[in-house]
Amino acid sequence: MPDDTLSTLAQIQTKVRRITRSPSVSQITDAQLNDYINTFVLYDFPEHLRLWNFRQNLKFWCRAYVGEYTDNTVSLTDPLYNFKNRYISLHPPLYIAGYNSFYTQSQEQFYGIYPKVTSIFKIAQGDGITAVFAGTLPNVPILQNNVTFSSVDINNNSLTLNDIPTFDAFGHMLTTGLLYLPNNPIPQGTINYVTGAYLVTFPFAPRVGQAINSQTLPYNPSLPQALLYYDGVMTVRPIPDQPYEINIEAYIRPTELLAGTQQPDLAQFWQYIAYGASKKIFEDRMDLESVQQIMPEFKMQEKLVLRQTIVQNFNERTATIFTESVGPTPGGFGSGWGSGQF
Numbered sequence: 001m002p003d004d005t006l007s008t009l010a011q012i013q014t015k016v017r018r019i020t021r022s023p024s025v026s027q028i029t030d031a032q033l034n035d036y037i038n039t040f041v042l043y044d045f046p047e048h049l050r051l052w053n054f055r056q057n058l059k060f061w062c063r064a065y066v067g068e069y070t071d072n073t074v075s076l077t078d079p080l081y082n083f084k085n086r087y088i089s090l091h092p093p094l095y096i097a098g099y100n101s102f103y104t105q106s107q108e109q110f111y112g113i114y115p116k117v118t119s120i121f122k123i124a125q126g127d128g129i130t131a132v133f134a135g136t137l138p139n140v141p142i143l144q145n146n147v148t149f150s151s152v153d154i155n156n157n158s159l160t161l162n163d164i165p166t167f168d169a170f171g172h173m174l175t176t177g178l179l180y181l182p183n184n185p186i187p188q189g190t191i192n193y194v195t196g197a198y199l200v201t202f203p204f205a206p207r208v209g210q211a212i213n214s215q216t217l218p219y220n221p222s223l224p225q226a227l228l229y230y231d232g233v234m235t236v237r238p239i240p241d242q243p244y245e246i247n248i249e250a251y252i253r254p255t256e257l258l259a260g261t262q263q264p265d266l267a268q269f270w271q272y273i274a275y276g277a278s279k280k281i282f283e284d285r286m287d288l289e290s291v292q293q294i295m296p297e298f299k300m301q302e303k304l305v306l307r308q309t310i311v312q313n314f315n316e317r318t319a320t321i322f323t324e325s326v327g328p329t330p331g332g333f334g335s336g337w338g339s340g341q342f
Contacts, residue, residue, distance in 0.1 A: 007267035010260040015274035040276035052309040058250040074171030088251040102226035110228040114237040126206030137196030139218035148215040151206035272301040
């Protein structure tokens with residue numbers, strides 16, 4: 001059985017002190033040492049090496065009438081909590097409700113398939129007096145963050161109200177939103193994205209005969225079939241009509257080391273982490289000669305850590321158009337090609 005005490009944070013600290021010739025806390029405190037260690041673990045390590053061990057499934061559930069999902073900074077139990085910092089990158093395959101679905105990082109490609117075509121509807125006409133308008137939009141449901149009510153006042157100045165969605169106590173987007181003037185934090189109305197009910201309060205009355213228009217993006221909710229990942233936001237289309245499970249592969253950051261008895265995600269990493277933290281200490285001391293001295297062993301440890309991922313990937317053959325046509329048959333004899341099974 002391996003000795004677990006050989007790969008703890010305490011052992012990494014000891015190794016770093018030996019490499020950097022800093023045995024005393026007067027030279028570098030334990031708190032400073034942990035800062036160097038965790039800076040390397042969280043930010044350098046995953047960029048140097050994208051390991052098999054850090055790739056896992058990210059699973060969350062989309063919400064009815066909600067098309068955009070980003071990091072949740074409120075609920076610790078949400079799978080998307082602190083998403084931007086916990087996950088480094090997303091990768092196909094993508095499964096929505098168990099179906100292999102389309103994944104892209106290109107807005108041009110995504111919105112070429114699911115275009116955002118604005119629907120303009122005249123809700124009223126100005127009389128020079130009325131500034132408050134209420135009613136229900138005809139084409140619903142409508143997309144969040146894409147609602148505008150506009151007109152022109154008596155001085156030919158633009159009147160514009162844009163929506164911002166509201167969120168519940170768990171950080172989940174709701175199907176209602178508030179309307180705001182540009183660069184003004186005070187809400188001037190409400191919008192229900194599902195029913196289309198609205199209340200609009202302009203700061204000035206639209207001029208006589210001027211149209212008051214709504215600009216929205218109506219949609220038909222159904223099972224999502226595609227996901228766009230761009231600028232830290234996951235956008236699904238079509239907009240879901242009910243919750244569906246979304247499952248995609250993601251690279252997660254290594255685990256921060258906080259307690260002396262805590263181990264890295266894989267015990268093997270401890271020496272690589274120690275050399276990486278030592279390298280950062282030497283760099284801050286401008287001791288470039290020592291950096292050069294430890295680089296051969298740092299690179300050797302990097303190769304050893306990477307070795308497991310390389311060997312694991314040997315099991316995966318390169319995919320081709322014939323990949324699904326070859327391999328053992330269900331009975332275990334021969335392959336699909338030339339085996340007489342059609």
